[in-house]
Amino acid sequence: MTGCLRLALGDQLSASLAGLRGLDPACDRVLMAEVMAEATYVPHHPQKIAFLFSAMRHFAADLAARGIAVDYVRLDDPDNTGTLGGELARAVDRWQPERVIVTFPGEWRVWKQMRQWQRELPVPVEVREDDRFFCPIARFRAWAEGRRQLRMEFFYREMRRTHAILMDPDGKPLGGQWNFDAQNRKPLPKGLRIPEPFREPPDTITRDVLALVADRFGGHFGTLESFAYAVTAEGARQALNHFILHALPWFGDYQDAMATGQETLFHSVLSPYINAGLLDPRAVVAAAADAFHRGHAPLNAAEGFIRQILGWREYVRGIYWLKMPAYADTNALGAQRALPDFYWTGRTSMNCMAQVIGQTRRHAYAHHIQRLMVTGNFALLLGVEPAQIEQWYLAVYADAYDWVELPNVHGMVMHADGGLLGSKPYAASGRYIQRMSDYCSHCHFDVTTAEGERACPFNFLYWNFLMENAALLRANPRMGLAYKGLDAMAPARRDAIRQQAERFRSGIAGGY
Ligand SMILES: Cc1cc2nc3c(=O)[nH]c(=O)nc-3n(C[C@H](O)[C@H](O)[C@H](O)COP(=O)(O)OP(=O)(O)OC[C@H]3O[C@@H](n4cnc5c(N)ncnc54)[C@H](O)[C@@H]3O)c2cc1C
Numbered sequence: 001m002t003g004c005l006r007l008a009l010g011d012q013l014s015a016s017l018a019g020l021r022g023l024d025p026a027c028d029r030v031l032m033a034e035v036m037a038e039a040t041y042v043p044h045h046p047q048k049i050a051f052l053f054s055a056m057r058h059f060a061a062d063l064a065a066r067g068i069a070v071d072y073v074r075l076d077d078p079d080n081t082g083t084l085g086g087e088l089a090r091a092v093d094r095w096q097p098e099r100v101i102v103t104f105p106g107e108w109r110v111w112k113q114m115r116q117w118q119r120e121l122p123v124p125v126e127v128r129e130d131d132r133f134f135c136p137i138a139r140f141r142a143w144a145e146g147r148r149q150l151r152m153e154f155f156y157r158e159m160r161r162t163h164a165i166l167m168d169p170d171g172k173p174l175g176g177q178w179n180f181d182a183q184n185r186k187p188l189p190k191g192l193r194i195p196e197p198f199r200e201p202p203d204t205i206t207r208d209v210l211a212l213v214a215d216r217f218g219g220h221f222g223t224l225e226s227f228a229y230a231v232t233a234e235g236a237r238q239a240l241n242h243f244i245l246h247a248l249p250w251f252g253d254y255q256d257a258m259a260t261g262q263e264t265l266f267h268s269v270l271s272p273y274i275n276a277g278l279l280d281p282r283a284v285v286a287a288a289a290d291a292f293h294r295g296h297a298p299l300n301a302a303e304g305f306i307r308q309i310l311g312w313r314e315y316v317r318g319i320y321w322l323k324m325p326a327y328a329d330t331n332a333l334g335a336q337r338a339l340p341d342f343y344w345t346g347r348t349s350m351n352c353m354a355q356v357i358g359q360t361r362r363h364a365y366a367h368h369i370q371r372l373m374v375t376g377n378f379a380l381l382l383g384v385e386p387a388q389i390e391q392w393y394l395a396v397y398a399d400a401y402d403w404v405e406l407p408n409v410h411g412m413v414m415h416a417d418g419g420l421l422g423s424k425p426y427a428a429s430g431r432y433i434q435r436m437s438d439y440c441s442h443c444h445f446d447v448t449t450a451e452g453e454r455a456c457p458f459n460f461l462y463w464n465f466l467m468e469n470a471a472l473l474r475a476n477p478r479m480g481l482a483y484k485g486l487d488a489m490a491p492a493r494r495d496a497i498r499q500q501a502e503r504f505r506s507g508i509a510g511g512y
Contacts, residue, residue, distance in 0.1 A: 323417075
């Protein structure tokens with residue numbers, strides 16, 4: 001072979017991928033491989049594996065239909081070596097290309113492998129920048145350089161200006177404010193119509209993949225029955241249109257709300273598609289901005305949604321590549337406890353936890369506030385070792401890749417980076433969950449109390465968390481109100497709460 005071998009990974013399913021650019025169908029080839037190592041480096045939810053394998057098979061079929069030669073290695077191919085490196089070496093051996101072309105990966109783990117390929121393969125390996133983001137890694141580095149604090153809000157403003165999104169002609173944000181979060185924390189009113197989530201029925205390729213995944217990964221956390229993810233760029237575009245039409249106008253108002261049986265509410269469920277490359281984040285942001293300009297969605301909704309993608313998504317990626325690999329090893333609060341088993345079984349009497357873990361098992365999805373303020377908040381208050389809860393998040397969500405999962409869990413949820421990403425921990429008592437959901441009204445525990453047999457564990461763990469971490473957190477001005485509440489408590493009550501938290505923590509392995 002005289003041409004180039006181009007590797008496309010499972011989260012690089014974009015026709016515009018840098019590593020596929022300039023491809024000459026007369027002499028180049030694309031390599032794609034389903035490998036055991038990628039499917040099992042954490043026990044991924046079966047729906048996540050099925051989504052990626054099916055999307056890969058569809059992507060390969062599209063390339064082939066365009067006359068491009070694709071080497072597609074299936075998981076059950078008898079010669080499959082089980083690793084990306086093994087498949088690349090085999091393909092190089094088979095085709096003797098002039099060069100291998102890859103696109104910069106989304107995970108440190110894979111980046112290490114790519115550098116090894118550069119050292120060990122008998123042909124040059126060219127790594128191209130992944131430009132499917134608004135902010136190149138070098139640009140983020142330049143932004144971060146010399147700043148005392150790396151706050152998302154300031155990064156986001158710069159992104160809005162640079163990309164001229166929701167800006168007026170004289171460089172001011174539309175509506176005179178950068179964000180409308182104060183309007184975006186409404187609990188769900190009774191009787192509000194909630195849109196049906198977008199669903200795509202599995203086609204023949206997906207049904208084959210579902211059978212394979214059931215057979216090989218059926219023991220992982222999660223069910224396959226309700227699989228309804230789109231698996232092509234066209235399906236992902238339909239999911240985007242569905243969201244813009246039916247949910248975006250209410251996204252802002254009810255962004256933080258949670259409700260039993262309403263798993264997606266007004267959220268987009270687009271992250272699996274954006275992260276795998278089926279949807280371009282620029283197209284998603286443009287569609288939301290356009291919905292505002294046409295008068296279809298109010299500004300607080302369009303801005304709130306755009307901030308998640310143009311702001312948070314780009315910012316966490318920047319932090320990841322700026323701080324890795326040392327970032328993953330920090331543990332500022334010294335949290336060491338084991339992750340309770342019920343994260344994997346869903347068997348707990350805490351209704352909020354059972355609801356969120358249950359829907360995660362059924363759909364490989366939970367929205368942001370469920371991840372942050374229920375399963376995340378509980379792990380923070382309990383003092384779970386960061387690496388253990390990070391592994392859980394990486395395994396159970398269809399959209400989870402290290403670059404986006406790690407900063408969210410390690411930084412935003414666990415405060416393990418000491419406040420690099422978030423200026424304070426999102427620790428909250430059960431009251432927050434009560435205000436934003438209906439979970440507490442069907443719970444075995446009593447959210448109004450912090451002491452006694454029926455006390456909501458979020459309550460006593462919250463006060464205990466403040467006491468335990470006072471040396472680190474009390475001086476933080478954003479924690480002032482919380483510590484004022486603690487200081488107002490009678491010492492005997494504080495002791496009782498501390499003891500209750502301790503009893504709870506030592507008995508938690510048995511379930512709660
Ligand atoms: C503990 C925890 C773990 C998380 N792990 C992941 C993960 O592995 N993969 C992932 O894509 N997101 C992760 N997030 C961010 C966020 O929760 C999901 O992106 C979102 O819930 C996906 O659902 P959606 O598409 O309906 O989002 P929407 O609420 O509709 O938001 C729109 C889009 O904004 C982006 N977005 C929103 N918030 C964030 C954020 N904090 N960081 C990065 N992008 C964001 C996503 O692309 C999302 O599709 C995590 C958040 C927390 C608190």
